[in-house]
Amino acid sequence: MSPTKAVENRREQILREAARLFAERGFHGVGVDEIGAAVGISGPGLYRHFTGKDAMLAELLVGISGRLLAAGRMRVAETPDPAEALDALIRGHIDFAIDDRPLITLHDRELDRLRETDRKLVRQLQRQYVEEWVAVVRRVHPHATELEARAAVHAVFGLLNSTPHLGSQSGLPERSATAALLQRLALSALAALDGETALDSGDDRRVTY
Amino acid sequence: MSPTKAVENRREQILREAARLFAERGFHGVGVDEIGAAVGISGPGLYRHFTGKDAMLAELLVGISGRLLAAGRMRVAETPDPAEALDALIRGHIDFAIDDRPLITLHDRELDRLRETDRKLVRQLQRQYVEEWVAVVRRVHPHATELEARAAVHAVFGLLNSTPHLGSQSGLPERSATAALLQRLALSALAALDGETALDSGDDRRVTY
DNA sequence: CCCGTGTGTTAGCGGTCGTTAACTCGATGG
DNA sequence: CCATCGAGTTAACGACCGCTAACACACGGG
Numbered sequence: 001m002s003p004t005k006a007v008e009n010r011r012e013q014i015l016r017e018a019a020r021l022f023a024e025r026g027f028h029g030v031g032v033d034e035i036g037a038a039v040g041i042s043g044p045g046l047y048r049h050f051t052g053k054d055a056m057l058a059e060l061l062v063g064i065s066g067r068l069l070a071a072g073r074m075r076v077a078e079t080p081d082p083a084e085a086l087d088a089l090i091r092g093h094i095d096f097a098i099d100d101r102p103l104i105t106l107h108d109r110e111l112d113r114l115r116e117t118d119r120k121l122v123r124q125l126q127r128q129y130v131e132e133w134v135a136v137v138r139r140v141h142p143h144a145t146e147l148e149a150r151a152a153v154h155a156v157f158g159l160l161n162s163t164p165h166l167g168s169q170s171g172l173p174e175r176s177a178t179a180a181l182l183q184r185l186a187l188s189a190l191a192a193l194d195g196e197t198a199l200d201s202g203d204d205r206r207v208t209y
Numbered sequence: 210m211s212p213t214k215a216v217e218n219r220r221e222q223i224l225r226e227a228a229r230l231f232a233e234r235g236f237h238g239v240g241v242d243e244i245g246a247a248v249g250i251s252g253p254g255l256y257r258h259f260t261g262k263d264a265m266l267a268e269l270l271v272g273i274s275g276r277l278l279a280a281g282r283m284r285v286a287e288t289p290d291p292a293e294a295l296d297a298l299i300r301g302h303i304d305f306a307i308d309d310r311p312l313i314t315l316h317d318r319e320l321d322r323l324r325e326t327d328r329k330l331v332r333q334l335q336r337q338y339v340e341e342w343v344a345v346v347r348r349v350h351p352h353a354t355e356l357e358a359r360a361a362v363h364a365v366f367g368l369l370n371s372t373p374h375l376g377s378q379s380g381l382p383e384r385s386a387t388a389a390l391l392q393r394l395a396l397s398a399l400a401a402l403d404g405e406t407a408l409d410s411g412d413d414r415r416v417t418y
Numbered sequence: 419c420c421c422g423t424g425t426g427t428t429a430g431c432g433g434t435c436g437t438t439a440a441c442t443c444g445a446t447g448g
Numbered sequence: 449c450c451a452t453c454g455a456g457t458t459a460a461c462g463a464c465c466g467c468t469a470a471c472a473c474a475c476g477g478g
Binding site for chain 2: 025109
Binding site for chain 4: 031032033043044047052053
Protein backbone atom coordinates (compact mmCIF):
# COMPACT_ATOMS: atom_id res chain seq x y z
CA MET A 1 0.00 0.00 0.00
CA SER A 2 1.03 3.61 -0.37
CA PRO A 3 2.70 5.12 2.69
CA THR A 4 -0.01 7.77 2.92
CA LYS A 5 -2.58 5.13 3.81
CA ALA A 6 -1.43 4.74 7.40
CA VAL A 7 -1.22 8.50 7.73
CA GLU A 8 -4.75 8.88 6.48
CA ASN A 9 -5.96 6.34 8.99
CA ARG A 10 -4.24 8.18 11.80
CA ARG A 11 -5.64 11.51 10.64
CA GLU A 12 -9.13 10.08 10.42
CA GLN A 13 -8.82 8.53 13.83
CA ILE A 14 -7.73 11.85 15.29
CA LEU A 15 -10.55 13.67 13.55
CA ARG A 16 -13.12 11.20 14.83
CA GLU A 17 -12.00 11.52 18.44
CA ALA A 18 -11.63 15.28 18.18
CA ALA A 19 -15.19 15.54 16.84
CA ARG A 20 -16.51 13.49 19.71
CA LEU A 21 -14.67 15.54 22.32
CA PHE A 22 -15.56 18.90 20.73
CA ALA A 23 -19.21 17.88 20.65
CA GLU A 24 -19.13 16.74 24.26
CA ARG A 25 -17.31 19.60 25.90
CA GLY A 26 -17.07 22.36 23.32
CA PHE A 27 -14.08 23.43 21.24
CA HIS A 28 -12.56 25.59 23.97
CA GLY A 29 -13.34 22.99 26.60
CA VAL A 30 -11.03 20.36 25.10
CA GLY A 31 -7.25 20.51 25.31
CA VAL A 32 -4.89 19.10 22.74
CA ASP A 33 -3.54 16.73 25.38
CA GLU A 34 -6.97 15.15 25.72
CA ILE A 35 -7.32 14.72 21.98
CA GLY A 36 -3.91 13.10 21.86
CA ALA A 37 -4.73 10.82 24.79
CA ALA A 38 -7.90 9.71 23.01
CA VAL A 39 -5.82 8.29 20.16
CA GLY A 40 -3.00 6.91 22.30
CA ILE A 41 -0.40 9.58 21.62
CA SER A 42 0.10 12.55 23.81
CA GLY A 43 -0.29 16.26 23.26
CA PRO A 44 2.09 17.79 20.79
CA GLY A 45 2.31 14.59 18.74
CA LEU A 46 -0.84 15.83 17.00
CA TYR A 47 1.19 18.55 15.32
CA ARG A 48 2.76 15.93 13.03
CA HIS A 49 -0.70 15.53 11.45
CA PHE A 50 -2.35 18.95 11.80
CA THR A 51 -1.00 22.47 11.87
CA GLY A 52 -3.04 23.26 14.97
CA LYS A 53 -6.21 22.74 16.92
CA ASP A 54 -8.09 25.17 14.67
CA ALA A 55 -7.14 23.13 11.63
CA MET A 56 -8.83 20.05 13.05
CA LEU A 57 -12.10 21.91 13.61
CA ALA A 58 -11.88 23.48 10.18
CA GLU A 59 -11.35 20.15 8.46
CA LEU A 60 -14.26 18.64 10.40
CA LEU A 61 -16.70 21.44 9.54
CA VAL A 62 -15.67 21.78 5.91
CA GLY A 63 -15.88 18.02 5.57
CA ILE A 64 -19.37 17.57 6.97
CA SER A 65 -20.72 20.61 5.11
CA GLY A 66 -19.25 19.42 1.84
CA ARG A 67 -20.48 15.87 2.25
CA LEU A 68 -23.97 17.02 3.16
CA LEU A 69 -24.10 19.23 0.08
CA ALA A 70 -22.64 16.61 -2.24
CA ALA A 71 -24.99 13.88 -1.04
CA GLY A 72 -27.98 16.20 -1.25
CA ARG A 73 -27.16 17.33 -4.78
CA MET A 74 -26.62 13.77 -5.92
CA ARG A 75 -29.92 12.58 -4.53
CA VAL A 76 -31.81 15.51 -6.04
CA ALA A 77 -30.14 15.05 -9.42
CA GLU A 78 -31.03 11.39 -9.67
CA THR A 79 -34.61 11.80 -8.45
CA PRO A 80 -36.83 13.51 -11.01
CA ASP A 81 -40.04 13.47 -8.98
CA PRO A 82 -39.99 16.37 -6.47
CA ALA A 83 -41.85 14.51 -3.74
CA GLU A 84 -39.44 11.61 -4.01
CA ALA A 85 -36.51 14.02 -4.06
CA LEU A 86 -37.73 15.60 -0.83
CA ASP A 87 -38.06 12.14 0.65
CA ALA A 88 -34.51 11.35 -0.42
CA LEU A 89 -33.18 14.64 1.01
CA ILE A 90 -34.80 13.94 4.36
CA ARG A 91 -33.57 10.36 4.42
CA GLY A 92 -30.05 11.46 3.54
CA HIS A 93 -29.99 14.13 6.23
CA ILE A 94 -31.25 11.62 8.79
CA ASP A 95 -28.40 9.28 7.87
CA PHE A 96 -25.90 12.03 8.62
CA ALA A 97 -27.69 13.06 11.81
CA ILE A 98 -27.72 9.52 13.16
CA ASP A 99 -24.33 8.27 11.95
CA ASP A 100 -22.31 11.43 12.48
CA ARG A 101 -23.98 12.82 15.56
CA PRO A 102 -20.92 14.70 16.84
CA LEU A 103 -20.34 16.34 13.47
CA ILE A 104 -23.95 17.44 13.19
CA THR A 105 -23.65 18.94 16.63
CA LEU A 106 -20.44 20.78 15.84
CA HIS A 107 -21.75 21.90 12.50
CA ASP A 108 -24.20 24.43 13.96
CA ARG A 109 -22.45 25.07 17.26
CA GLU A 110 -18.78 25.82 16.76
CA LEU A 111 -18.86 27.55 13.39
CA ASP A 112 -17.83 30.87 14.90
CA ARG A 113 -14.60 29.40 16.24
CA LEU A 114 -13.14 29.20 12.70
CA ARG A 115 -10.77 31.62 11.05
CA GLU A 116 -12.73 33.87 8.74
CA THR A 117 -11.67 32.25 5.47
CA ASP A 118 -12.75 28.79 6.66
CA ARG A 119 -15.91 30.16 8.19
CA LYS A 120 -16.92 31.79 4.92
CA LEU A 121 -16.33 28.53 3.05
CA VAL A 122 -18.43 26.51 5.48
CA ARG A 123 -21.19 29.09 5.42
CA GLN A 124 -21.22 29.01 1.63
CA LEU A 125 -21.54 25.23 1.60
CA GLN A 126 -24.32 25.40 4.17
CA ARG A 127 -26.15 28.07 2.18
CA GLN A 128 -25.99 25.99 -1.01
CA TYR A 129 -27.31 23.00 0.89
CA VAL A 130 -30.23 25.06 2.19
CA GLU A 131 -30.92 26.31 -1.34
CA GLU A 132 -31.07 22.73 -2.57
CA TRP A 133 -33.72 21.98 0.02
CA VAL A 134 -35.67 25.20 -0.53
CA ALA A 135 -35.91 24.54 -4.26
CA VAL A 136 -37.29 21.04 -3.73
CA VAL A 137 -39.64 22.12 -0.95
CA ARG A 138 -41.09 24.88 -3.12
CA ARG A 139 -41.73 22.45 -5.95
CA VAL A 140 -43.58 20.12 -3.57
CA HIS A 141 -45.40 22.95 -1.81
CA PRO A 142 -45.91 25.68 -4.41
CA HIS A 143 -48.15 27.74 -2.15
CA ALA A 144 -45.31 28.49 0.23
CA THR A 145 -43.45 31.76 -0.15
CA GLU A 146 -39.68 31.85 -0.39
CA LEU A 147 -39.36 33.07 3.19
CA GLU A 148 -41.77 30.48 4.50
CA ALA A 149 -39.95 27.67 2.72
CA ARG A 150 -36.57 28.84 3.97
CA ALA A 151 -37.74 29.13 7.56
CA ALA A 152 -39.46 25.76 7.34
CA VAL A 153 -36.27 24.14 6.03
CA HIS A 154 -34.27 25.53 8.95
CA ALA A 155 -36.95 24.32 11.33
CA VAL A 156 -36.85 20.84 9.81
CA PHE A 157 -33.07 20.83 10.19
CA GLY A 158 -33.61 21.57 13.86
CA LEU A 159 -36.08 18.72 14.04
CA LEU A 160 -33.80 16.22 12.33
CA ASN A 161 -30.73 17.33 14.24
CA SER A 162 -32.48 16.59 17.53
CA THR A 163 -31.04 13.05 17.45
CA PRO A 164 -28.21 13.92 19.85
CA HIS A 165 -30.85 14.65 22.49
CA LEU A 166 -32.56 11.32 21.92
CA GLY A 167 -29.58 9.15 22.71
CA SER A 168 -28.97 10.81 26.04
CA GLN A 169 -32.03 9.54 27.87
CA SER A 170 -33.27 6.08 26.93
CA GLY A 171 -33.73 7.04 23.27
CA LEU A 172 -35.42 4.92 20.71
CA PRO A 173 -34.52 1.24 20.46
CA GLU A 174 -33.62 0.78 16.83
CA ARG A 175 -31.86 2.95 14.37
CA SER A 176 -34.37 2.17 11.63
CA ALA A 177 -37.29 2.99 13.92
CA THR A 178 -35.77 6.35 14.85
CA ALA A 179 -35.09 7.13 11.22
CA ALA A 180 -38.61 6.20 10.19
CA LEU A 181 -40.19 8.34 12.87
CA LEU A 182 -38.04 11.37 12.04
CA GLN A 183 -38.88 10.90 8.39
CA ARG A 184 -42.60 11.00 9.12
CA LEU A 185 -42.29 13.97 11.48
CA ALA A 186 -40.28 16.01 8.97
CA LEU A 187 -42.55 15.25 6.05
CA SER A 188 -45.61 16.01 8.12
CA ALA A 189 -44.16 19.28 9.36
CA LEU A 190 -43.52 20.45 5.81
CA ALA A 191 -47.07 19.47 4.89
CA ALA A 192 -48.13 22.45 6.98
CA LEU A 193 -46.85 24.65 4.14
CA ASP A 194 -49.95 23.64 2.17
CA GLY A 195 -52.14 25.10 4.91
CA GLU A 196 -54.01 28.33 4.91
CA THR A 197 -52.15 31.43 6.14
CA ALA A 198 -49.46 33.33 4.31
CA LEU A 199 -47.12 35.68 6.11
CA ASP A 200 -45.91 38.43 3.80
CA SER A 201 -48.74 40.61 5.08
CA GLY A 202 -49.02 41.50 8.72
CA ASP A 203 -52.74 40.75 8.65
CA ASP A 204 -54.47 38.02 10.53
CA ARG A 205 -55.08 34.59 9.10
CA ARG A 206 -56.73 34.28 5.73
CA VAL A 207 -58.05 31.18 4.01
CA THR A 208 -57.77 32.10 0.34
CA TYR A 209 -55.01 33.53 -1.78
CA MET B 210 -37.57 51.80 46.78
CA SER B 211 -35.77 49.07 48.64
CA PRO B 212 -31.98 49.04 48.31
CA THR B 213 -32.08 45.56 46.77
CA LYS B 214 -33.81 46.91 43.70
CA ALA B 215 -30.73 48.49 42.19
CA VAL B 216 -28.75 45.33 42.94
CA GLU B 217 -31.34 43.20 41.24
CA ASN B 218 -31.23 45.39 38.18
CA ARG B 219 -27.47 45.13 38.05
CA ARG B 220 -27.59 41.38 38.46
CA GLU B 221 -30.21 41.05 35.76
CA GLN B 222 -28.20 43.27 33.45
CA ILE B 223 -25.12 41.13 34.00
CA LEU B 224 -27.09 37.94 33.44
CA ARG B 225 -28.58 39.26 30.21
CA GLU B 226 -25.21 40.23 28.76
CA ALA B 227 -23.57 37.04 29.98
CA ALA B 228 -26.29 34.99 28.31
CA ARG B 229 -25.78 36.83 25.04
CA LEU B 230 -22.01 36.37 25.13
CA PHE B 231 -22.19 32.72 26.19
CA ALA B 232 -24.60 32.00 23.35
CA GLU B 233 -22.41 33.81 20.84
CA ARG B 234 -19.01 32.43 21.73
CA GLY B 235 -19.59 29.58 24.15
CA PHE B 236 -19.05 29.49 27.90
CA HIS B 237 -15.32 28.83 27.68
CA GLY B 238 -14.95 31.34 24.87
CA VAL B 239 -15.97 34.34 26.98
CA GLY B 240 -13.77 35.89 29.65
CA VAL B 241 -15.02 37.59 32.76
CA ASP B 242 -13.42 40.82 31.55
CA GLU B 243 -15.66 40.77 28.48
CA ILE B 244 -18.77 40.21 30.57
CA GLY B 245 -17.77 43.07 32.81
CA ALA B 246 -17.05 45.34 29.86
CA ALA B 247 -20.50 44.57 28.45
CA VAL B 248 -22.12 46.12 31.53
CA GLY B 249 -19.68 48.98 31.95
CA ILE B 250 -17.64 47.63 34.84
CA SER B 251 -14.49 45.68 34.42
CA GLY B 252 -13.49 42.16 35.24
CA PRO B 253 -13.36 41.34 38.91
CA GLY B 254 -16.13 43.81 39.72
CA LEU B 255 -18.51 41.00 38.80
CA TYR B 256 -17.51 39.16 41.95
CA ARG B 257 -19.52 41.65 44.00
CA HIS B 258 -22.65 40.14 42.42
CA PHE B 259 -21.75 36.51 41.69
CA THR B 260 -19.49 34.03 43.37
CA GLY B 261 -17.91 33.10 40.03
CA LYS B 262 -18.38 32.59 36.34
CA ASP B 263 -19.94 29.18 36.91
CA ALA B 264 -22.58 30.72 39.15
CA MET B 265 -23.76 32.99 36.32
CA LEU B 266 -24.25 30.08 33.97
CA ALA B 267 -25.96 28.05 36.68
CA GLU B 268 -28.40 30.84 37.49
CA LEU B 269 -29.17 31.30 33.79
CA LEU B 270 -29.86 27.63 33.14
CA VAL B 271 -31.83 27.00 36.32
CA GLY B 272 -33.82 30.14 35.60
CA ILE B 273 -34.83 29.30 32.05
CA SER B 274 -35.56 25.66 32.89
CA GLY B 275 -37.69 26.64 35.83
CA ARG B 276 -39.59 29.30 33.94
CA LEU B 277 -40.25 26.95 31.02
CA LEU B 278 -41.60 24.31 33.38
CA ALA B 279 -43.69 26.75 35.42
CA ALA B 280 -45.23 28.35 32.34
CA GLY B 281 -45.92 24.97 30.77
CA ARG B 282 -47.57 23.60 33.90
CA MET B 283 -49.70 26.70 34.28
CA ARG B 284 -50.93 26.57 30.70
CA VAL B 285 -51.74 22.87 30.92
CA ALA B 286 -53.52 23.29 34.25
CA GLU B 287 -55.79 26.04 32.99
CA THR B 288 -56.59 24.38 29.65
CA PRO B 289 -58.87 21.36 30.03
CA ASP B 290 -59.06 20.41 26.36
CA PRO B 291 -55.93 18.43 25.38
CA ALA B 292 -55.72 19.82 21.86
CA GLU B 293 -55.94 23.36 23.19
CA ALA B 294 -53.40 22.53 25.88
CA LEU B 295 -50.99 21.29 23.23
CA ASP B 296 -51.58 24.48 21.29
CA ALA B 297 -50.85 26.50 24.42
CA LEU B 298 -47.68 24.52 25.17
CA ILE B 299 -46.38 25.13 21.67
CA ARG B 300 -47.27 28.81 21.79
CA GLY B 301 -45.60 29.23 25.16
CA HIS B 302 -42.42 27.50 24.03
CA ILE B 303 -42.29 29.67 20.92
CA ASP B 304 -42.52 32.77 23.10
CA PHE B 305 -39.46 31.65 25.02
CA ALA B 306 -37.61 30.62 21.88
CA ILE B 307 -38.18 33.99 20.23
CA ASP B 308 -37.87 36.31 23.22
CA ASP B 309 -35.02 34.56 25.03
CA ARG B 310 -33.02 33.26 22.10
CA PRO B 311 -29.67 33.23 23.91
CA LEU B 312 -31.10 31.34 26.85
CA ILE B 313 -32.73 28.75 24.63
CA THR B 314 -29.39 28.29 22.92
CA LEU B 315 -27.48 27.90 26.18
CA HIS B 316 -30.13 25.65 27.62
CA ASP B 317 -29.24 22.69 25.40
CA ARG B 318 -25.63 23.58 24.68
CA GLU B 319 -23.73 24.43 27.85
CA LEU B 320 -25.48 22.15 30.32
CA ASP B 321 -22.39 20.01 30.79
CA ARG B 322 -20.35 22.98 31.98
CA LEU B 323 -22.26 23.05 35.30
CA ARG B 324 -21.17 21.60 38.60
CA GLU B 325 -22.90 18.30 39.14
CA THR B 326 -25.44 19.49 41.68
CA ASP B 327 -26.65 22.30 39.43
CA ARG B 328 -26.61 20.03 36.40
CA LYS B 329 -28.82 17.50 38.12
CA LEU B 330 -31.28 20.20 39.09
CA VAL B 331 -31.50 21.57 35.56
CA ARG B 332 -31.87 18.09 34.11
CA GLN B 333 -34.68 17.35 36.53
CA LEU B 334 -36.52 20.51 35.53
CA GLN B 335 -36.02 19.69 31.87
CA ARG B 336 -37.26 16.14 32.38
CA GLN B 337 -40.40 17.34 34.13
CA TYR B 338 -41.04 19.78 31.30
CA VAL B 339 -40.71 16.99 28.76
CA GLU B 340 -43.09 14.84 30.80
CA GLU B 341 -45.64 17.64 30.74
CA TRP B 342 -45.45 17.67 26.94
CA VAL B 343 -45.46 13.89 26.57
CA ALA B 344 -48.61 13.56 28.67
CA VAL B 345 -50.47 16.12 26.58
CA VAL B 346 -49.19 14.72 23.29
CA ARG B 347 -50.31 11.22 24.21
CA ARG B 348 -53.79 12.47 25.05
CA VAL B 349 -54.04 14.20 21.68
CA HIS B 350 -52.45 11.29 19.78
CA PRO B 351 -53.41 8.13 21.67
CA HIS B 352 -52.01 5.83 18.99
CA ALA B 353 -48.44 6.93 19.70
CA THR B 354 -46.33 4.82 22.03
CA GLU B 355 -44.51 6.36 24.95
CA LEU B 356 -41.19 6.19 23.13
CA GLU B 357 -42.63 7.68 19.97
CA ALA B 358 -44.22 10.54 21.86
CA ARG B 359 -41.04 11.28 23.77
CA ALA B 360 -38.89 11.27 20.66
CA ALA B 361 -41.42 13.42 18.83
CA VAL B 362 -41.43 15.95 21.66
CA HIS B 363 -37.65 16.22 21.53
CA ALA B 364 -37.84 16.62 17.78
CA VAL B 365 -40.42 19.38 18.10
CA PHE B 366 -38.18 21.13 20.62
CA GLY B 367 -35.45 21.04 18.00
CA LEU B 368 -37.86 22.46 15.47
CA LEU B 369 -39.04 25.29 17.72
CA ASN B 370 -35.53 26.09 18.96
CA SER B 371 -34.38 26.67 15.40
CA THR B 372 -35.22 30.36 15.75
CA PRO B 373 -31.62 31.36 16.45
CA HIS B 374 -30.73 30.11 12.97
CA LEU B 375 -33.49 32.13 11.37
CA GLY B 376 -32.35 35.51 12.62
CA SER B 377 -28.85 35.04 11.28
CA GLN B 378 -29.65 35.14 7.59
CA SER B 379 -32.48 37.41 6.53
CA GLY B 380 -34.99 35.62 8.78
CA LEU B 381 -38.68 36.20 8.71
CA PRO B 382 -40.07 39.71 8.75
CA GLU B 383 -42.45 39.76 11.64
CA ARG B 384 -42.35 38.13 15.01
CA SER B 385 -46.01 37.11 14.79
CA ALA B 386 -45.49 35.60 11.34
CA THR B 387 -42.55 33.55 12.54
CA ALA B 388 -44.49 32.41 15.57
CA ALA B 389 -47.51 31.44 13.47
CA LEU B 390 -45.41 29.46 11.02
CA LEU B 391 -43.57 27.59 13.77
CA GLN B 392 -46.89 26.84 15.42
CA ARG B 393 -48.24 25.28 12.24
CA LEU B 394 -45.04 23.31 11.58
CA ALA B 395 -44.94 21.90 15.10
CA LEU B 396 -48.61 20.93 15.17
CA SER B 397 -48.34 19.37 11.75
CA ALA B 398 -45.24 17.41 12.70
CA LEU B 399 -46.99 15.91 15.71
CA ALA B 400 -49.94 15.01 13.50
CA ALA B 401 -47.64 12.38 12.00
CA LEU B 402 -48.09 10.43 15.23
CA ASP B 403 -51.57 9.52 14.03
CA GLY B 404 -50.03 7.77 11.03
CA GLU B 405 -49.60 4.06 10.45
CA THR B 406 -46.35 2.45 11.67
CA ALA B 407 -45.41 1.62 15.22
CA LEU B 408 -41.83 1.00 16.32
CA ASP B 409 -41.68 -1.19 19.41
CA SER B 410 -41.07 -4.23 17.20
CA GLY B 411 -38.07 -4.50 14.96
CA ASP B 412 -40.23 -5.69 12.09
CA ASP B 413 -40.96 -3.74 8.99
CA ARG B 414 -43.89 -1.40 8.70
CA ARG B 415 -47.27 -2.69 9.70
CA VAL B 416 -50.61 -1.03 9.29
CA THR B 417 -52.54 -2.46 12.21
CA TYR B 418 -51.83 -2.64 15.89
C1' DC C 419 26.11 0.34 7.19
C1' DC C 420 24.03 4.33 7.52
C1' DC C 421 21.21 8.04 6.48
C1' DG C 422 16.78 10.29 5.70
C1' DT C 423 12.15 10.27 6.96
C1' DG C 424 8.02 9.58 9.52
C1' DT C 425 6.28 9.64 13.97
C1' DG C 426 6.61 9.99 18.41
C1' DT C 427 8.53 11.88 23.14
C1' DT C 428 9.46 15.51 27.07
C1' DA C 429 10.59 20.27 28.54
C1' DG C 430 9.41 24.64 28.43
C1' DC C 431 7.81 29.30 26.78
C1' DG C 432 4.41 32.92 26.34
C1' DG C 433 -0.06 34.22 26.86
C1' DT C 434 -4.68 33.97 28.78
C1' DC C 435 -7.96 33.14 32.31
C1' DG C 436 -10.52 32.89 36.75
C1' DT C 437 -9.97 34.46 41.09
C1' DT C 438 -8.24 36.97 45.24
C1' DA C 439 -6.18 40.92 47.73
C1' DA C 440 -5.83 45.45 48.84
C1' DC C 441 -7.41 49.76 48.17
C1' DT C 442 -10.78 53.84 46.85
C1' DC C 443 -14.81 56.42 46.99
C1' DG C 444 -19.41 58.12 47.30
C1' DA C 445 -23.72 57.64 49.83
C1' DT C 446 -26.21 57.02 54.06
C1' DG C 447 -27.61 57.49 58.70
C1' DG C 448 -26.99 58.36 63.76
C1' DC D 449 -18.82 64.67 61.41
C1' DC D 450 -17.58 60.42 61.12
C1' DA D 451 -18.35 55.24 60.75
C1' DT D 452 -20.18 51.83 57.71
C1' DC D 453 -21.19 49.69 53.65
C1' DG D 454 -22.00 48.78 48.84
C1' DA D 455 -19.70 48.79 44.58
C1' DG D 456 -16.10 49.56 42.02
C1' DT D 457 -10.86 49.84 40.86
C1' DT D 458 -5.92 47.88 39.78
C1' DA D 459 -2.26 44.47 40.69
C1' DA D 460 -0.98 40.12 40.86
C1' DC D 461 -0.95 35.04 41.40
C1' DG D 462 -1.34 30.36 40.08
C1' DA D 463 -3.09 27.26 36.77
C1' DC D 464 -3.82 25.95 32.27
C1' DC D 465 -3.33 25.90 27.32
C1' DG D 466 -1.62 25.98 22.55
C1' DC D 467 2.42 25.51 20.43
C1' DT D 468 7.55 25.08 19.50
C1' DA D 469 12.14 23.13 20.29
C1' DA D 470 15.08 19.57 20.85
C1' DC D 471 15.69 15.01 20.94
C1' DA D 472 14.65 9.59 20.18
C1' DC D 473 13.98 5.87 17.45
C1' DA D 474 12.17 2.38 14.13
C1' DC D 475 12.67 1.44 9.38
C1' DG D 476 13.39 1.07 4.36
C1' DG D 477 16.59 1.82 0.37
C1' DG D 478 21.17 2.87 -1.80
